[in-house]
Amino acid sequence: MPEHNLILNAQTMQRALTRIAHEIAERNENHAEVVLVGIQRGGVFLAKRLANILGGIWGQSPPLGELDVAMHRDDLNQHGAPRIHPTVIPFDITGRTVILVDDVLFTGRTTRAALDALNDFGRPQRIQLAALIDRGHRELPIKADFVGKNVPTAPNERIDVRFAEDGGIDEARKVTHDPV
């Protein structure tokens, strides 16, 4: 039987997002430059929530985009064709500060694909990375600027993040499989 460990519940997830939003506000004094881009799918929900919180801090919500990185990944043959969600970036990112938002930071390959994809949309002044959970095991030189929670994991463990927007409750769990 796989073992489930609760990492975040609705309350602690919300608290982590509030802290990330304040860190974003602190790091980016000129908020007119900031845009948020969520990586499909969990990152999109998180980016929306961050934009709301930032709207409260700044008096104005930053522009919000959604990015699907499937076309930019380097492991298409390894996982089978993924379901592609929309990419919608309804503003010019050139010269802006783009904050990429993802739910779980793991190998860094999704982030790399996202950086490549953003390249096709313009030339941001800078890109910062926000992740709800950093579970380690990076395979690329990538580091998050804003982290909700660091979770030590074994490579064969899985992090499941669920969102109320998907028709459930907010929670993150670590799933450990029995050694085979």
Add this chain to the structure above:
Amino acid sequence: MTPWSRKHLLDIESLSAGEILLALDTARAFKAVGERAIKKVPALRGKTVVNLFVEPSTRTRISFELAEQRLSADVINFTAEASSLKKGETLKDTARNLEALNADIIVIRHSASGAPHFLARFLRASVVNAGDGAHEHPTQALLDAFTIREAKGRIEGLNVTILGDILYSRVARSNIWALTKLGARVTLCGPPTLVPRVFEQMGCAVTYDVEEAIASADIINLLRIQHERQRKSMFPSLSEYTSLFGLTRERLRIAKPDALIMHPGPINRGVEIDSEIADSDRSMILHQVTNGLAVRMAVLFLISGGQGPQNIAA
């Protein structure tokens, strides 16, 4: 949600409705790529795609070629006129030679029905059917379904009339499979010699009353009269065809006001369709071309990721 697990795209007949919808959803994302300043993504970087067009084709080949380039694949075009097939090499040997060059995907157009299925049986590479004889033209059916869904918001419950040369048409066969699987009511209409009743077995209606076929339709899909495939005359003359079955201005008056016109091209102006209808707002013809590119990108992307059991002939 149906995951995609197919290595080849050989026909529509063997696909499930879920797989067709997944291909259409994927195509929507690729259509958005075509609307950006940079229209290229690296999804097939390092892969080699061979367009093996044993039967001549311009628009399908150009569409596939651009789709492959926009996915960053390396592309080789192989046409029958300038190839070893002219020197007597068999299709099997030609395909084996292409595979020896480490081709990852072979897109084949062939006048023999089943040629793509034949290749898929012994090649390691993925095979995409770009039209085989009078059998199937799966990417055309996907782009037609995509166009209908985009224009009407749905496919289920729509009345689709396919008008013209059905007997010799791989476009018709693939369209019938795709649209009936997605819940549309398909009606075929044309001269009895070109629209035999046996098509009813595919789950569609057959009528020889062109007014009825037009009046009930949400979509009128016109097929080209393929003079080159008709060995003996199946109808007395092109002008008689036009007067009995052509989509003229007068006939279009009895159609629903929001009925849309489709045609896979190339159109014969003044034969199956009046020139001004082809150029009107109700004509989806050029949207079909744009959508064809997105659908072909989606198909190439999906089969490149397919890791599941190989799908050989249906």
